[in-house]
Amino acid sequence: xxxxxxxxxxxxxxxxxxxxxxxxxxxxxxxxxxxxxxxxxxxxxxxxxxxxxxxxxxxxxxxxxxxxxxxxxxxxxxxxxxxxxxxxxxxxxxxxxxxxxxxxxxxxxxxxxxxxxxxxxxxxxxxxxxxxxxxxxxxxxxxxxxxxxxxxxxxxxxxxxxxxxxxxxxxxxxxxxxxxxxxxxxxxxxxxxxxxxxxxxxxxx
Ligand code: MLT
Numbered sequence: 001x002x003x004x005x006x007x008x009x010x011x012x013x014x015x016x017x018x019x020x021x022x023x024x025x026x027x028x029x030x031x032x033x034x035x036x037x038x039x040x041x042x043x044x045x046x047x048x049x050x051x052x053x054x055x056x057x058x059x060x061x062x063x064x065x066x067x068x069x070x071x072x073x074x075x076x077x078x079x080x081x082x083x084x085x086x087x088x089x090x091x092x093x094x095x096x097x098x099x100x101x102x103x104x105x106x107x108x109x110x111x112x113x114x115x116x117x118x119x120x121x122x123x124x125x126x127x128x129x130x131x132x133x134x135x136x137x138x139x140x141x142x143x144x145x146x147x148x149x150x151x152x153x154x155x156x157x158x159x160x161x162x163x164x165x166x167x168x169x170x171x172x173x174x175x176x177x178x179x180x181x182x183x184x185x186x187x188x189x190x191x192x193x194x195x196x197x198x199x200x201x202x203x204x205x
Pocket of ligand 1: 025026108132158
């Protein structure tokens with residue numbers, strides 16, 4: 001566990017230019033997605049921060065008012081804080097700033113989507129498991145050089161298909177190249193999600 005620069009985080013060096021930014025779900029921590037990151041890309045560096053918000057003792061990346069109802073002002077502030085951390089961490093660990101790929105699950109996928117919309121310079125691509133529409137920005141960024149893979153669960157009780165479709169439309173409206181997969185499963189991501197995301201990642205140059 002490291003405390004610099006300014007989020008508790010785990011860092012695992014890689015042997016390629018790519019960095020996977022691993023963003024856990026509610027109640028997770030910086031260790032949770034390390035095995036997933038290694039499985040998705042055995043060569044990438046892994047940067048895995050712990051969300052700073054505590055909800056009944058459970059770490060999250062931003063506040064919510066109820067399940068699926070976000071505190072948008074807090075989300076904006078936390079998105080900028082996380083984006084700044086990624087910028088500082090790439091300098092600190094001497095990583096390629098233009099090769100950062102977010103891998104987020106649930107709450108982590110939501111802040112990754114928010115970062116795409118509010119801080120478009122940070123991410124080259126994103127893998128979003130069970131993501132929602134985090135916010136709709138006043139001005140859409142130009143994400144025409146960004147690729148996004150979204151894994152949705154057909155039986156997800158938290159993220160209905162309509163929400164996923166709204167997110168896909170929003171991101172496509174920015175020019176992003178969005179791949180959407182609906183998988184047999186609920187809010188937890190599955191082996192099929194991981195296999196499909198890993199396959200997609202091999203097509204990312
Ligand atoms: C969120 O709060 O980001 C979503 O409701 C997903 C969750 O973390 O449960």
